[in-house]
Amino acid sequence: MSVREKMASRPGTRTTDPAYVGLLSQVMTNTLDEDYRAVAERRGRADQPRSSETRVGLIVVLILFGVMVGVSALQTEQDRPRARAERAALIEQINQRQARYDDLRDVISGLSRQVTGLQSTVAAEVDSNGALTNRLDMLAVEAGTSAATGPGITVTVDDAPEASATVGGTILDTDLRQLVNGLWRAGAEAIAIDGHRLSTLTSIRSASQAITVNYRSLSPPYVVTVIGDPGSLPARLLETAGGRTWQGLQANFGITFDIAMSDKLNLPADPRDRLLYARPERQR
Template identity: 30%
Template sequence: MTQSAAPADRPTSARSRWRYGVPVVCLLAGLLLAATHGVSGGDEIRRSDAPRLVDLVRETQSSMDRLAAERDALTEQIDSTHGKFSDAALAAMQARSQQLAAEAGFEPVRGPGLVVTLTDAQRDANGRFPRDASPDDLVVHQQDILAVVNALWSAGAEAIQMQDQRLLTTSAPRCVGNTLLLNGRTYSPPYRITAIGDAAAMQSALAAAPLVTLYKQYVVRFGLGYTEEADDDLQVVGHSAPQRLRYATPTGPIGY
């Protein structure tokens, strides 16, 4: 009998590919799983409870519908409340508003009054100031302006304007170097103060004010400027900037 041939062995190269290919595939699969875990933070990437775009759109639309309904309800409430007032009541409120605006200084005022002008000292003909004068002696200060304004108020001034601004109870000029700051704006001399009222009474109040008298002494000694001019037709502007009062304290009993 003839002996059958032994089965041929597989090629060595084929066995080598399988030997190294399987570990490489497993390694790549492990890297992919690790990257997926890092991106998802340990959670499922496609969870069933993740919000969908269509759900977000529906939620936004529902919120807009709710806000629109609230707007319509408030508009209807305003219209119904406004309708409760008669034309006479509205006219009375408008008149009261105008009266308060005038009393608060928001309306311009015209009439007789007094104009006081203060300015810094000027050099003499030789271009020099007095030798014994310090820099503070040669300029108008905050206390000088306040002394004049307070004297005018005490004489019953109806309205006062400094430069181009109406003075209110909350207005106060402040020194900033050789300029003055008033309601957020800076001004340089000369400082022009216009007051509506009895000119003679205001001049008497200025003459009796101690700080104004002291300023006039500096006028004579150091050459500061000071003038008073009465006029039968002056105009004071209304205050235009909005007023924001943070605190209010009653100064006495209020009568109704």
């Protein structure tokens, strides 16, 4: 028997049974897909309640936030007319007080002129050589109750350029007082700050963020006008404690401290109330 005949009569090595082939294909194709599908369905059913709870919680939070914003906006809107009315009332009070203050200043100025005229009349009657008149004039200038004219210096001081970021770069009321005291010791005859004449009753104080002179709020730069000998005032000022303080402020903190000489300066009188009568306290 030939080889070909032997192979033809020999059973085949592979089966071609359709049932076997279909079963194998189904096992290979569907087994993993069905398992994964079942697991995915179980997970989806497990996650569905949790997702719903999260969504409900988020909605509740958003609703509460909206209610809070609405209540706040409503409260602000209700309070706005009252706040506006209170602000308008305060502004009106300030304007009225300022107008009253200006009227009183005018009255005081008029009375001061009358007193000056009466003093001149009396002095002319009892002071033949004018010595008393000259003495009264000199005292009035020193006290700040009369205007003053003459040569002097102008001292300009200002905060440091970066005062907001530098500790010590802002001028304080104590700094201005140091400067004024130094000028008096250096021989100043009359002083004014930003046009406000300093008298024996003048106060230099701090009010909130501003410095007040004669109860008037000022802002930097501050211009200090001084009547006196312009040839000696600057040098003598730097020899005083106040002058040395300002040299330190300029060197250490960058505060502006400039001195300029002038041939003629005009300083107004202090129109505020003045001390007209006093008596010594009784001995205890």
